[in-house]
Amino acid sequence: MGNVFAGGGQSLYLSNGGTAVFVDVLTLAVSDLAEAAWDYRFAALLTLQDQQMMGSGAVGFDLEDVDWGASAAERARSKEFVLRSTALALTRHRWDELGYEPPFAQGYLRTFAALVESFEPPEHPATEGVFPPVEERAMASCTRHRVLTALPYWDGCFFCHRPE
Secondary structure, eight states: OEEEEEETTEEEEEEHHHHHHHHHHHHHHHHHHOOSHHHHHHHHHHHTTOHHHHOTTOOEEEGGGSOOOSSHHHHHHHHHHHHHHHHHHHTTTTGGGSSSOOTTHHHHHHHHHHHHHHOOOOSSOSSTTSSOOGGGSOOOBOTTTOOBOOTTTOSSOHHHHSOO
C-alpha cells in the first residue's frame, strides 16, 4: 500500500516509508520559509500527511484540490512558495535533524518539483474541504523540534509522533 501525490495528470506514488521521508524533508523546509497565511495552510496540509496519526496508506493529495488563490497573482505566489520550499529541501536543509539518512528523498523532491512546475493551478479547487481553511492553518510550532504542527488536530509534530 502506498500514497499518491498528483496534479495535472501526473503523479508521484510513494510507499508508506517513502511518504514519511518526503513529508519529513518537505516539512522542514516549509516550516522555515512560511510567511503568508497560504504558506501556513500548505504546512497544515503537509502535517495531515503524518501516517503515524492518519494511518498508513491513507494520505496523499492532488494539487487540483488545493486552493491556490483567487487571483492569478495569488496562484503564482502560492506555486512559487511550493517550488521554493522544494528547492530548499533539495539542499538537504536540516536533514541532519532527522536521525536517519533519507537516500531517495532527493529523487522524490525532484519528481514533486517537476509535477508542481508543470501544473497550472485552477481558479477554484476541484474538491472543497481538502485544503485546510485559513482558521486551521499550521500556526503552531513544536518548540522542541522547530517545525510547524497541526494543532488543533494533535499535539506535537512528526518528530514527536515518531515511534521510539
